[in-house]
Amino acid sequence: MQEKYAFHLIEPKWQKRWEEDGLYNVDRRGNRPKLYCLEMFPYPSGDLHMGHVRNYSLGDSVARYYRMRGYDVLHPIGWDAFGLPAENAAIKRGIHPADWTEQNIANMRQQMHRLGFSYDWRREVATCRPDYYKWTEWMFLLLYKRGLAYKAAAKVNWCPSCATVLANEQVVNGACWRCHTPVEQRQLEQWFFRITAYAEQLLEDLRMLTDWPERVKVMQANWIGKSEGAEVTFTVEGTGQEITVFTTRPDTLFGVTYLVLAPENPLVEELAAGKPEAVAVRRLAAEAARVAARQRTEQEKIGVPTGAWAINPVNGERVPIWVANYVVMEYGTGAVMGVPAHDQRDFEFARKFGLPVRVVIQPQDGPVPEEGEDLEAAYEGPGTLVNSGSFDGLPWEEGKKRITAWLQEHGAGKPQVQYRLRDWLISRQRYWGAPIPLIYCDHCGTVPVSENDLPVLLPRNVDFRPGGPSPLARCPEFVNTTCPRCGRPARRETDTMDTFMCSSWYYLRYASPHDDQAPFQPADVDYWLPVDQYIGGIEHAVMHLLYSRFLTKVLYDAGLVKFREPFQRLFTQGMVTLGGSAMSKSKGNIVDPNDIVAKYGADTARVFTLFAAPPERDLEWSEQGVEGAYRFLNRVWRLAYELEPLVRQPRGGRAQGGNDPSAWPKEDRELRRLLHATVKKVGQDIGERFMHNTAISSIMELVNALYDYRQNVPPERQNAVLLREALQKLLLILAPFAPYITEEIWHQLGWEGSIHLQPWPQWDEAALAAEEVTVVVQVNGKVRDRLVLPADTPEEVLRQKALQLPKIQPFLAGRTVDKVVSVPGRLVNIVVH
């Protein structure tokens, strides 16, 4: 065996060999359990960054572990390859997006090879290739046919920097999720997916996801934003028009002292027309229109009366109708009933504009002033109905039900559930995306492209110069076509799909990556899906993960898949930081994985990223920590080098006491116990706990124990059988984390076959029981001494020995022993006073 750990020679050698042997290719066989381990596929930006290294190292160790445990492991990778940076490269550097993307893919694929990730490369997909986006278009048509795709004019989020619209999920704090430019509101006609039709299921099925992080489920639930309440219909005095409001507090209906409409509500103009208030109303509406709905939060509440009045259905009272900027058109009905006594926003508004405040809920304890005019703030808590006619005295929850029922009986309302979720806007005014497969015909209207004509190909020669309509709209060869229905000249849709559409179904494609008849074969998907373990960043908690869940449910309803949820277990890993913040080009705090691999090797990079922090937390990059990981691998190498003569002895060498471990000396039995305990723990840490950091630390402890044994046991007494077993198992459990060095040592020591095809080592449960235990002796809960005893010492003997310990005596002198608590194998606690 070589004396030096020459990673730079070892790693390229095995990389090539594994690839030639197709070591990680997997096919549907069915005679072994399957496991689908998936990491979120990357955008091919050009280079892997440390976040990728961490994400893929995590997934790879899981995949390798289960492979060794006898599973057929589907572990694929691909490229989320449509998107704006490719188009920007075209604009800035004159390189075509397709070429730019393919070059980046080639480079990143090479980096992944160097890192030794165990992918089945035959299954690689790229969303920008026609053989993939053909099926993205197919998915669009599926939604279209099922009535889940529609075109509508709406006020939408526009990113001026990306020159395209964005979905609500893609606006973060009022800015574009990708480039952080503040978004603007624009009135445009766009394509939407009716994700709101699945709001209830998307919310309800979160319960099934018991192996998802709580915070992701909470974020999705918040995003869906379910509210239960009632719709109440008010009549406009004089005209008989109706204004419907949504409220979660029908129990406060007797407390209504005004109505408010959103400035964009079309009723506003109707109501004010011809009245003296019309000028002020129009001015307010115009003012509000200038401010994006999402930025209104910081605005002062402003409002004006419309001059119209409404009749409260429950008591026939006249209340004024106002317009105010604190009501949003996009939620509910764009109209709200004002109950200042029991809603803080209404309270502030009423105080500012001198509207009356009427108390209709009395809390159980501590009276709220009966006269609303004395209130200092709205009372929003529970209580009993007052000033509410025949409903007086009801508990509020009961009041909600009874008043809603009354409204329903009298045709003035009904129970209503509202969701905050909006439909998914999928049009993008960009070139580098999957075309929306629709044709507009002057005679036939909107006509979907026939499935047989898919894919609608992106034309290669387009004009990328910025400004004006999107490149596709400026490409007559693309735009001009014939109507599939009537054959007359027609125009293609020139918007492309949101790239989140491409990534919302890719995990299905890996099952049948090259099928040209269907997006996937049922037999493949039924076998491999759902994904058993999905790993990625938290940033996709409500974007990618929500869209993928939605699409899966649509496919389920269409009978195309047999599962309702695509990702069984989800793990969200933390960021890689340097100087406390995420690595980014703009901050200039980048560590290039290429440099680390060149300097220390891929195994070191992998071991460091897995060891330095628990996977879910942020990982602060540390060059010294990397050196620590490198030192550890060198210690493993040296250990193997030193043990080689022992390992290679004919018939495995000798062991004092023969091959029966129970006859071995104590040091041998102790080392064997640690070995077997470590094998068990590492398996649990990867498979059950997802704590790769503690898995590696326990392997380090094993290595340390082996060094101690070598140093402390005289050479002639060292147990070759044990050391051989220990080294072999050590390599096997380290293999998922450090695939190169373990493979190399495995072969240098003369063991057969790839280490990565070996079964996970067995552990002997009987070997785990320590023969001797250290029992802590406490007095009043404080540790005063320790006893080392055989593990099977009877509890009575244990207590006796503890009470007789010399160090204990001073603490017992002059005191009475109340009781003695003992836990065999752990402690004795003597309670005195």
Add this chain to the structure above:
RNA sequence: GCCGAAGUGGCGGAAUUGGCAGACGCACUUGACUCAAAAUCAAGCGUGGUUGACCCCACGUGGGGGUUCGAGUCCCCCCUUCGGCACCA
């Protein structure tokens, strides 16, 4: 404001079921090897007190209270940090 997660040495973190707090690693200190350095190996390394030394004692997991023989872990209150949602009626 509502919801969620977290808070442990100089640093990253461990403690899986209520049972020795600080595993493992980094940094640091000392020693061995060396002409020297690097590498490697060995020892030490929570805070305070005490001692010639060994020992020993007290305190210690964001703060305060509680349950328990025993709390980093369970309960209540509070503080801080991070994340999500937010005039959503």
